[in-house]
Every structure is written in C-alpha cells, then in structure tokens.
Amino acid sequence: MSLLLKFTTLKITGNIMSITPTYSEKQTFDLGKKFAEKLQGGEVIGLTGDLGAGKTVFIKGLAKGLKIEQIINSPTFVLMKLYKINSKFKNQNAKLQCKIQNLVHVDAYRLNSSQELINVGIEDYLEKKNAIVVIEWGEKVKDILPKDKISVKIKFGGKKNERVIRIK
Ligand SMILES: Nc1ncnc2c1ncn2[C@@H]1O[C@H](COP(=O)(O)OP(=O)(O)OP(=O)(O)O)[C@@H](O)[C@H]1O
Numbered sequence: 001m002s003l004l005l006k007f008t009t010l011k012i013t014g015n016i017m018s019i020t021p022t023y024s025e026k027q028t029f030d031l032g033k034k035f036a037e038k039l040q041g042g043e044v045i046g047l048t049g050d051l052g053a054g055k056t057v058f059i060k061g062l063a064k065g066l067k068i069e070q071i072i073n074s075p076t077f078v079l080m081k082l083y084k085i086n087s088k089f090k091n092q093n094a095k096l097q098c099k100i101q102n103l104v105h106v107d108a109y110r111l112n113s114s115q116e117l118i119n120v121g122i123e124d125y126l127e128k129k130n131a132i133v134v135i136e137w138g139e140k141v142k143d144i145l146p147k148d149k150i151s152v153k154i155k156f157g158g159k160k161n162e163r164v165i166r167i168k
C-alpha cells in the first residue's frame with residue numbers, strides 16, 4: 001500500500017500538515033511530487049535536515065509535480081537556480097489554472113548571511129503569486145523568510161533508508 005495514502009490530510013494553511021516516514025529515495029520523491037499538487041503560488045518552503053537527508057530529492061519530486069522536465073541539481077555552488085514552469089500547467093487538486101511560472105531553488109548551506117541571498121535577487125520571488133521558492137537549509141536565512149512559510153523537516157529514521165518527513 002502506498003505511503004502517500006497517509007498524506008491526504010495535507011492542508012497548506014493548517015498547522016501540522018503531515019508526518020510521513022519514507023523508506024527509499026523514490027518514496028521521498030513521490031511525496032514531493034504529491035505535495036506540489038497542493039501549491040497555489042506564492043509559497044515559500046524551507047527545508048531542513050542533515051547532509052544527505054533527502055532535501056534535494058524532495059525538491060526534485062516537487063519540480064516533477066510542477067511539470068518541470070529539466071534536471072534539478074543541488075544549487076550549492078550557484079546559490080539560487082530558477083526554473084520556468086509551463087504556464088498552462090493545471091493544478092489538478094485545486095482544479096485551477098495555475099499561475100505559477102517560476103520555481104526558485106536555493107541552497108543556503110554555504111551562506112554566511114541572508115544579505116547574500118538578497119544580493120542575488122531572492123526578493124523578486126519571495127511571496128510572489130507566480131513563484132514557488134524552496135530553500136535547502138532554510139533555517140540559515142529565516143530572518144528574511146515570511147513567518148507563514150511552509151517547513152519541511154527531514155530526519156533520519158532508525159531503519160535503513162528511513163526518513164521521517166514533517167511538513168507544517
Ligand atoms: N528515504 C529516503 N529519502 C530520500 N533519500 C534517501 C532515502 N533513503 C536513502 N536516500 C539517499 O539519501 C540521499 C539524499 O540526498 P540529497 O541530495 O537529497 O540530500 P540533501 O538533504 O539534499 O543533502 P545536502 O544537505 O547535502 O544538500 C540520496 O543519495 C538518496 O538516494
């Protein structure tokens with residue numbers, strides 16, 4: 001039975017949206033993909049979790065859910081990467097024509113200050129209805145993120161390849 005069945009309680013504006021264990025890269029990818037279907041535009045998503053936890057894997061799934069076909073790599077050495085989204089992409093859950101045009105992927109791991117992120121233009125995308133912003137190591141730049149950002153916390157579980165992913 002799919003783990004994603006446990007994910008159906010997701011609500012973007014609620015408190016805890018879901019706590020989901022995954023046991024493979026694919027399951028985390030699929031969780032990110034499913035999560036993307038709930039997005040409306042303007043969301044800022046901070047991802048936390050140790051090195052190798054699966055933040056990038058989750059974002060790859062999220063990008064797939066937004067119908068981005070480009071390969072998503074960790075943007076560690078460029079800080080911020082912008083992916084264009086097909087404007088005709090239909091958000092299947094909301095049954096709305098989706099206005100999201102940009103996925104912005106940030107990796108804040110090597111940042112010394114939030115100002116560096118401002119310098120590369122993050123404010124053009126933060127909380128803009130036509131953009132989704134996902135930030136690995138989001139806690140490092142939380143001073144410039146909106147209070148109502150979505151938090152995705154990935155922890156290593158006790159079993160082999162287990163991760164526990166809390167979205168809130
Ligand atoms: N349940 C799982 N979910 C996600 N990844 C898993 C899982 N089990 C094993 N893995 C492996 O863990 C690694 C996760 O790598 P990923 O680059 O997504 O981590 P990250 O959190 O982005 O790390 P970094 O902080 O270095 O950017 C991959 O090699 C993946 O195959």
Ligand SMILES: [Mg+2]
Nearest residue numbers: 055056074136
């Ligand atoms: Mg990563």
